[in-house]
Amino acid sequence: MLITYIKGLVGVHAKDVLSLRGSELAHLPLLENAWLLIKDGLIEDFGEMENIPAEIAQIQPQISAEGRFVFPSWCDSHTHIVFAAPREEEFAMKIAGKTYEEIATAGGGILNSANKMQSATEDELFEAASIRLNDMIRQGTGAVEIKSGYGLTVESELKMLRVIKRLKEHFPIPVKATLLAAHAYPTIYKENHQGYIDLIINELLPRVAAEDLADYIDAFCEKGFFSNEETAQILEAAAKYGLKPKIHANQLSSTGAAQVGIAHHAVSVDHLEETDHEVLEALGKSTTIGTLLPSCSFYINIPFANAKGLIQNNAIVALASDYNPGSTPSGNMNFVVSLACIKLKMLPEQAINSATLNGAAAMEISDKLGSITKGKTANIFITRPMSSLAYLPYSFGQSQVETVILNGEIYHG
Numbered sequence: 001m002l003i004t005y006i007k008g009l010v011g012v013h014a015k016d017v018l019s020l021r022g023s024e025l026a027h028l029p030l031l032e033n034a035w036l037l038i039k040d041g042l043i044e045d046f047g048e049m050e051n052i053p054a055e056i057a058q059i060q061p062q063i064s065a066e067g068r069f070v071f072p073s074w075c076d077s078h079t080h081i082v083f084a085a086p087r088e089e090e091f092a093m094k095i096a097g098k099t100y101e102e103i104a105t106a107g108g109g110i111l112n113s114a115n116k117m118q119s120a121t122e123d124e125l126f127e128a129a130s131i132r133l134n135d136m137i138r139q140g141t142g143a144v145e146i147k148s149g150y151g152l153t154v155e156s157e158l159k160m161l162r163v164i165k166r167l168k169e170h171f172p173i174p175v176k177a178t179l180l181a182a183h184a185y186p187t188i189y190k191e192n193h194q195g196y197i198d199l200i201i202n203e204l205l206p207r208v209a210a211e212d213l214a215d216y217i218d219a220f221c222e223k224g225f226f227s228n229e230e231t232a233q234i235l236e237a238a239a240k241y242g243l244k245p246k247i248h249a250n251q252l253s254s255t256g257a258a259q260v261g262i263a264h265h266a267v268s269v270d271h272l273e274e275t276d277h278e279v280l281e282a283l284g285k286s287t288t289i290g291t292l293l294p295s296c297s298f299y300i301n302i303p304f305a306n307a308k309g310l311i312q313n314n315a316i317v318a319l320a321s322d323y324n325p326g327s328t329p330s331g332n333m334n335f336v337v338s339l340a341c342i343k344l345k346m347l348p349e350q351a352i353n354s355a356t357l358n359g360a361a362a363m364e365i366s367d368k369l370g371s372i373t374k375g376k377t378a379n380i381f382i383t384r385p386m387s388s389l390a391y392l393p394y395s396f397g398q399s400q401v402e403t404v405i406l407n408g409e410i411y412h413g
């Protein structure tokens with residue numbers, strides 16, 4: 001497939017650039033009036049229209065992208081899209097002024113989703129998650145991470161992970177699976193934290209490993225959820241099975257969660273709405289990625305992460321949706337990128353790099369996705385005609401994604 005007359009070919013990063021930190025984030029290489037050749041599902045070559053070789057100009061099929069931009073697909077490295085039911089009942093509580101913590105205490109929150117999960121079948125969960133994932137792909141997402149964490153029993157966590165495995169097999173995009181059994185303490189373990197941690201370590205982890213159901217380990221390291229010590233115990237046990245951490249850190253308080261992740265060589269620490277200078281500095285010196293989830297801040301009215309502070313401290317910053325039924329009922333990465341510009345004060349270039357190459361890095365697939373680079377998988381989208389690159393985040397709430405191409409083929413899903 002040959003795409004011609006591309007107004008802007010976005011994210012033309014060199015092959016050896018696998019993530020971007022600090023000032024590098026503002027550099028988003030763009031080729032104007034370009035062509036892009038895709039072969040066998042991979043990016044074969046690209047260049048400027050005025051220099052297109054005659055033998056390439058004849059290749060069929062061809063798509064003219066006149067007036068349009070071509071982006072590498074969004075790489076959404078933090079989602080919870082396998083859930084049994086939405087939680088609109090909490091929406092009303094939220095509108096009435098209840099906080100995320102108050103809703104959880106009143107029987108809402110993660111335990112609400114866990115109750116609904118117990119009776120859901122694998123088929124029902126797969127059908128519902130497929131609709132969500134299909135919507136996300138149509139909005140430009142071309143790689144995704146999905147967490148368990150609404151099971152909170154051995155069998156229900158395994159059920160969720162098996163659904164994620166089915167999504168992986170069914171959809172034409174990379175899907176990474178994360179075990180998040182340490183999402184909340186089930187009611188019966190409320191006074192027996194060690195009992196639940198032992199269950200995760202001694203019963204769940206060996207079965208997850210035996211069925212090869214997870215790529216990463218996660219924990220909600222937060223006041224009232226998993227303490228730093230409890231989180232460390234789980235991360236250390238998971239490391240024995242080769243599961244690297246990607247953890248929920250500093251969402252509601254800054255009490256050392258990010259540092260726990262960094263100390264355990266986490267691929268990413270995610271949320272970071274509450275950070276002090278020590279966190280920013282620690283991430284600036286670390287290879288752990290700081291993944292920001294501005295749609296969550298927007299929806300539950302908590303502070304927006306200090307993206308500028310992270311960038312000034314030379315950290316690697318990624319953006320993800322956090323799509324889940326409680327704190328972020330949306331998986332639209334276009335809106336995430338808009339919010340990153342509008343609320344995190346990121347430049348469009350910084351936000352786009354964070355949602356593409358650094359998102360891929362937060363799933364350890366940036367050697368295959370996240371930029372327009374020869375040899376990478378041809379997961380891309382073509383926009384509607386746009387006046388400039390900044391029009392995409394500027395026109396918040398409206399998708400500029402016109403054509404989605406995955407593995408070199410137009411996605412009709």
Ligand SMILES: N=CN[C@@H](CCC(=O)O)C(=O)O
Pocket residue numbers: 109110113220248251296322324325326327328
């Ligand atoms: N904070 C923890 N987990 C999710 C929310 C889960 C829920 O409320 O169902 C999050 O990332 O925001």
Ligand SMILES: [Zn+2]
Pocket residue numbers: 078079080248322324
């Ligand atoms: Zn989350």
